[in-house]
Amino acid sequence: MSTEYAVSWSPDQPIIDIRGLHKSFGNFEVLKGIDLSVHQGEVICIIGPSGSGKSTLIRTINGLTPINKGEIFVEGQLITGPKVDKLALRRKVGMVFQQYNLFPHRTVLDNVMMAPRLVLKEPKAEVRERARALLAKVRLAEKEDHFPGELSGGQQQRVAIARSLCMRPDMMLFDEVTAALDPETVKEVLNTIKEVATEGMTCVLVTHEMGFAREIADRVIFTDGGRIVEMGPPAQIFSDPQDTRTKEFLSQVL
Amino acid sequence: MSTEYAVSWSPDQPIIDIRGLHKSFGNFEVLKGIDLSVHQGEVICIIGPSGSGKSTLIRTINGLTPINKGEIFVEGQLITGPKVDKLALRRKVGMVFQQYNLFPHRTVLDNVMMAPRLVLKEPKAEVRERARALLAKVRLAEKEDHFPGELSGGQQQRVAIARSLCMRPDMMLFDEVTAALDPETVKEVLNTIKEVATEGMTCVLVTHEMGFAREIADRVIFTDGGRIVEMGPPAQIFSDPQDTRTKEFLSQVL
Amino acid sequence: MFEFIAPLFLALQKATGLNFSPFYNEYDFSRLMTGVQTSLLLIVCVLIVSLIVGLLGAAAQRSQFRVLRFLVAAYIAMFRNTPPVVQLLFFYFGLGALTPQVDMGGWYEPMISSFGWAVIALGIFGGSYNVEIFRAGIEAVPETTLEASEALAFSPVQTFIHVTMPLALRFSLPALASNLISLAKTTSIAYVIAVPEMTYALSGVWNDSLNVGEMMTLLFIYYISVVAVIGAIMGRLEKRLAVPGLGK
Amino acid sequence: MTKVSTVPRPNSLVSILAGAALLLAALAVGVITVSQVAQGPADSSLNVLRRWSPFILQGFMLNILMSVIAMILATISGVVLGFMQISHLAIVRQPARFVTHVFRNSPWLVILFAIMLMVPFEITLPYFGLVMIPGWVKATIGFTLPVMANLAEILRGAVASIPTGQWESAESLAFSRMQTMRHVILPQCVRRMLPSWMNWFALLTLMTPIAAILGVNEALGNTQAAMEAAGSSPDLLIPFYLFLMCIFFIFIYPVSVWTKRLERRFSTT
Amino acid sequence: QDNSAETLTSVMERGVLRVGVLGAFKPWSFRSEDGSLQGIEVDLAKRVAESLGVEAELVEITSANRIQFLEQKRIDLIIGGMYDTASRREAVGIIEPGYWASGPSLMARDGAIASWEDVAGKPICAKQGVIYNQLIETDFGARLMAFGGNTEGKEALRSGKCVAWFYDDSSIAADLATGEWEGFEMPVDALFVNPWAAAVPLAEKDGAFGKILSGLIYGWHEDGSLIALQKEYDLQPTAWLADMHESLEYDRSYLDE
């Protein structure tokens, strides 16, 4: 894995460290001071009502959304300063979106292979082998020559996960990856993520699937109005929420 | 309520009576023989995997989809013959769609008032009063001058329900009305439907919300591959399904 | 006005050689004025005719009569696939020879002037695009919205008047705006049948005064302003008809 | 069902048939006019047309040549101009926007006049010495400019129409801006742009006869010269102009049908 | 800077003389069915080239662009029905003497027009770029409709879009002579008679090229070849050509003795 610029960082320190993070769109303050540390191998699920800033929060971690105040460290490196190597950061942090965003003009295999080939300049044969292994893992080996438009939503989402994994990131961010899927196919995608998580990958997920969060998360974070309202192991959050907003939210969605 | 052409029908007979219904799109047979009777005041929930023909089934009831074989009676009147008064049928059967389908160029109040004004030619003042009452009922009284585009999905869906109700139909059809909504707003809409149902309206609903179906339905119908596979009170279908396909489906979505 | 600016431009010519003769030479000024008036009138008439033709065509395309639909398709095929200049010449010289003459008291003039033929030919030409634009607008109305009005027991006519048309109009506006603008520019080819519009007027001036560069600049400024005005009008209309949440 | 949407739409077959019927009708009208107004049986208009048609067709070759060359030049320069328009540097972007604006909003005829009358007919090139620019070459340049500006605008629109998700996911995969452009955005734009591109080719070809106004001997110029030389009798007008419309139609109509088909295919996927 | 020999030098180097002619201007220049140009002016152009020992290349010009063509060196010489006027003398090198002459006149349906005053308020067809177009509007109050080419202008008259065609008397006479204009007449005398001049770039007027041309044209008058061309192309004899021939004829009677 990429270690070239992890200067003073050792795996027992937080792999993601967010301190006093503020973010506004225009006059509207979306994140009002977030503090969060994630350790290597941890699986974090973020839950919370719509508009509470979940997506914004995880998009700041790989630098897609610039922030207004605060600091974010990834593997000990400050990534919110003025002269940050965004490309290096993104090689370490994989991200999967709600809308899959596969490249519609490339086959499934090409989608998975493109980034390692173009960005990491790895040899073709090697990348292909790895890509095929990943497609097999997400049970789509036989679809490698199809175009994204020929796949179902769930299949596309699994390709998107394989595509991110093929860059061999140190951690993965998932933003409501099952929200656009129909209830049945949700299961397939969640199973894939479960596998990734149990293999030791650091994962931060935004999800509405409470059952899944309960099963997979090491820690659950509940956000509301741009703040972390409550945080803890899933057993505690789901069975015995402390905050009234958490209680109210959980009573609605469970 | 409209009774003008209910010739030989009395409220103790089925209000909807479907016999041997077949429907194909081209060579593809979507409904392969459906028999179903619904009595006045009953609330029926249709569940089943995607593509099993649920939408097609309920669309035949108000004549949106023409059928190939079989008969459908609404209030004792054959509605699948060659010379059927479609407009009269649709005054009796209200329908709400997944995609809300409000008229985007008219305000909320206009949306609700249009049909009674244009179709029933009722006096404006009277319609407006009723429309406002219905908007209040779906808790959107203060939005009457907004355009649909300015409302959230849940709000739009509630307007769509009010719009249908304003025609004072004898029964209502709901096709996955919460599928396009985010988990929280689902609740609002379901509450509105619950109110409608408990007031004695005959309702046929297609839904993926098993919890809701369990709570509200008098009868649950499970469809698969164009057939009714299983039918019964929710307690039985959900706790003790007989058919293997029902079992499998429920194990996946619950 | 003319008296006021004439000395200025005469001085400009003396000093720099820039010869804006329409601003100091009375005859050229009258040519320019005729040019502006004719051109503006031509644009307005052509746009109106093209809109009427477009609406009628779109309506005919939805007719139950095959022959009518076929004729509209043939009309569109014909006018969108042949050069507009040749269409104009064909109308003016070809068909113009077959139209009756009117007695002007001692001499005869054609019932339809060159201006009239330009309006007809360009209006029909532009209309062939408008038909397709209106049709696309009608097709852009989501089927589900029409289903909803059907489910509410609207008659087909009620659906068309209260749902399809208002929405189709809004969907058509952007494409319509760009077609009207391009049609307005195309009116300059009325030059070939001696309609005294701007291009004709100013080319007359530069033929006599050999001030091509100056007149060309005027032409560019004129057409870009006209386009801007049409764009602004259409933009305003779009804003007037805009509905929150519809479109973008 | 009386669903509004079930009213048949003119599909491509109908319009192909309409096109073919139109062609036959045009020819028929031509023949009828000719046989009706022909004065002397010795030299009917149709005979005159037949004798002059090689001369007109020879002119038409120049229309095609001008439109093909102009299209190639416009595509190259349009892509460059389009990219300049979306540049992050204002100094590149602003002039590109201005040029695009001027050439998109001026009539073709005016642009053509400007090029024909204001560009010299002879230029001195290094190594070549004095090189003459024939009128049709200048006209070709005149036709290139508006098409260039419009293609630039189409490119800009196509890039803007690619969902932001595509940019973001490429960004998240550590693609550089250039890589994203080259491997993700542009390939998707090409597909979207193809129908408009062909549309502009058709429009361009249909505008080439205005070069006749400036003395280029293309199809329209040759048609008029032929009528004058053949004694400028009024019976010639309808058959000659109709013949001219037919040759353009035969060339352009297949292009339009194909464009429509592509449009439909792309809009459904 | 004296560049008065530039054109002649480049013509000789090139081996080609580029002459601008109108092209749709029967019988001075017009197309034959094979597309080539022919006519009186074409013949004259070929004679010039022949006497320089080069090939003639004919370039079609319009009245609207011929001066620019010459200024931009697209052509070396105009022999294209161009009037000799004071303002043109400022822009191009007008060669003296003129080789033809004519004046503006009208062609109209028999009896439609009796005098110049009759055109007031009526639509009159003309050709764009003709120098005297302005006259009929300013002096006689006609409504001018100027077309790009003779073909369109005359066609407009024929189909009744205007009451008269306002153009050169010599051209109108030539048209009437073809027999294709039955029922039409030239009802008025030319407003004036103006010589047609060949033109070279202004700087060349008094240079070698200009002088050579001047001499050639003088010779054509003197030896009667212009009158011969007039006959060859079935044109009505004009007084101006005869006068020129007479006045420029070199008195060779002394040789007879």
Ligand SMILES: Nc1ncnc2c1ncn2[C@@H]1O[C@H](COP(=O)(O)OP(=O)(O)OP(=O)(O)O)[C@@H](O)[C@H]1O
């Ligand atoms: N680019 C933007 N410009 C302006 N406002 C934005 C932008 N992106 C997000 N917002 C606003 O910020 C708030 C938080 O957005 P965010 O997408 O982070 O919420 P979320 O918790 O992910 O919600 P959801 O569950 O609906 O995805 C919302 O109110 C949204 O409207």
Ligand SMILES: Nc1ncnc2c1ncn2[C@@H]1O[C@H](COP(=O)(O)OP(=O)(O)OP(=O)(O)O)[C@@H](O)[C@H]1O
């Ligand atoms: N207009 C149509 N033309 C052709 N096939 C159709 C049409 N409408 C529906 N179908 C097909 O009929 C089948 C049943 O469709 P239907 O919409 O009734 O399913 P459903 O049970 O409502 O599924 P879902 O839960 O996805 O809404 C599907 O396979 C669908 O592709």
Ligand SMILES: [Mg+2]
């Ligand atoms: Mg989100």
Ligand SMILES: [Mg+2]
């Ligand atoms: Mg459905």
